[in-house]
Amino acid sequence: MKNVAVLLAGGSGKRMGGNLPKQFLLIGEKPIIQHSMEAFELHSQIEEICVVIPTDYIAEIDAIVRKYSFKKIKHILAGGKERSDSSLAAIHAYANDTDVNLIFHDAVRPFISEKIISDVIAEVQQGKSVAVAIPTTDTILKVTAENCIESVPVRSSLRRAQTPQAFPYSVIKKAYDLALKDIHFEATDDCGVVLKYLPKEKIYIVEGDESNIKITFEGDLIRGEQINKNSK
Numbered sequence: 001m002k003n004v005a006v007l008l009a010g011g012s013g014k015r016m017g018g019n020l021p022k023q024f025l026l027i028g029e030k031p032i033i034q035h036s037m038e039a040f041e042l043h044s045q046i047e048e049i050c051v052v053i054p055t056d057y058i059a060e061i062d063a064i065v066r067k068y069s070f071k072k073i074k075h076i077l078a079g080g081k082e083r084s085d086s087s088l089a090a091i092h093a094y095a096n097d098t099d100v101n102l103i104f105h106d107a108v109r110p111f112i113s114e115k116i117i118s119d120v121i122a123e124v125q126q127g128k129s130v131a132v133a134i135p136t137t138d139t140i141l142k143v144t145a146e147n148c149i150e151s152v153p154v155r156s157s158l159r160r161a162q163t164p165q166a167f168p169y170s171v172i173k174k175a176y177d178l179a180l181k182d183i184h185f186e187a188t189d190d191c192g193v194v195l196k197y198l199p200k201e202k203i204y205i206v207e208g209d210e211s212n213i214k215i216t217f218e219g220d221l222i223r224g225e226q227i228n229k230n231s232k
């Protein structure tokens with residue numbers, strides 16, 4: 001099976017604000033998305049990379065690919081309205097090349113480590129579905145519609161989800177085929193889609209790390225600069 005990294009970068013970064021989608025903001029003088037592209041380009045077990053990006057920014061990715069001589073970028077695809085639409089764009093792109101593992105990664109998690117990618121690949125190569133997560137240090141509250149506490153789940157059973165999330169092609173395709181028949185379908189990640197529509201499919205967890213942050217708000221850029229400096 002070929003290991004394909006799908007870099008999801010189709011969002012507009014509403015919570016970050018500003019005109020430029022956050023994946024093009026600089027950390028360590030390099031666009032955030034370029035950090036993610038490099039992490040997968042340099043990983044020896046990744047055969048191909050597929051970048052999903054808003055249509056207006058396809059040329060920017062093409063320019064980065066040419067300028068820095070990326071060799072593994074096979075597709076640069078137009079993203080969709082929701083994150084799940086961007087995942088679907090990648091799934092459709094491999095409809096005739098199904099002997100692959102799709103390894104979905106938020107392009108705005110630029111500090112993904114070689115170890116996490118290796119650990120994810122070790123699992124998905126055995127035909128397993130894989131999530132990356134870390135324990136939560138905060139107690140997590142489940143709340144009601146009126147913002148009162150409904151329950152306090154046992155913390156030791158809770159994890160914070162990161163990416164990558166990886167699946168054999170047949171698994172993720174089937175999950176999305178079923179999801180698309182559901183008029184109430186919505187999802188914030190790909191594991192949620194598999195869990196809901198293929199409940200018998202086990203999703204194995206690989207340990208993430210605290211540096212694998214998602215750049216979401218402006219303050220995350222300061223933390224990102226620190227992580228980048230410490231990684232030198």
Ligand SMILES: Nc1ccn([C@@H]2O[C@H](COP(=O)(O)OP(=O)(O)OP(=O)(O)O)[C@@H](O)[C@H]2O)c(=O)n1
Pocket residue numbers: 008009010011012013014015016023052079080081082083084085086087105106107108109214215216
């Ligand atoms: N339609 C979308 C929405 C999100 N993403 C990608 O999914 C990742 C995680 O999403 P998030 O941090 O929510 O990014 P945005 O959707 O851009 O942010 P916001 O929700 O603040 O608008 C990002 O790399 C983002 O570009 C995507 O590929 N397609």
Ligand SMILES: C[C@](O)(CO)[C@H](O)COP(=O)(O)O
Pocket residue numbers: 083106160161162163188189190214216
């Ligand atoms: C996939 C994810 O990064 C796991 O934490 C997260 O669910 C993405 O959510 P967002 O709303 O697109 O930021």
